[in-house]
Amino acid sequence: MENKTFNVEGMSCNHCVNSIEGALKQIGANGKVDLNAGTVSVEFDGSKLSAAQIKEAIEDQGYDVK
Template identity: 60%
Template sequence: MMQNAKLQVEGMSCGHCVNSIEGAVKQIGASAQVDLAGKSVTVQYDESKVTLEAIKAAIEDQGYDIV
């Protein structure tokens, strides 16, 4: 079942940040849409394949803080 979640993320400022986060989330089998102005990341994922905690960890591993 597909789930959506909106995460507040600090430390994103540019296109590189967008690519880092979207790439990291894609690597674990989910998709992310980054809103730099809103300091948020909307993720879509299949909870039978990946957990929200794993997605958060992937974003934090890129050096960003989830609030």
């Protein structure tokens, strides 16, 4: 398993947390949102998912990944 932390802009509430964590779960990743830090820590199988796919899943929810 791999771990990567993404800086994400636009998150402000529990809806944001649920939206992002749910989207990551759908693609087979385990995400943990930290609203205060503006980050999403993701654990994923690097043989099945890429960082680009994770970034796309977050951006598809309407957030900016830096």
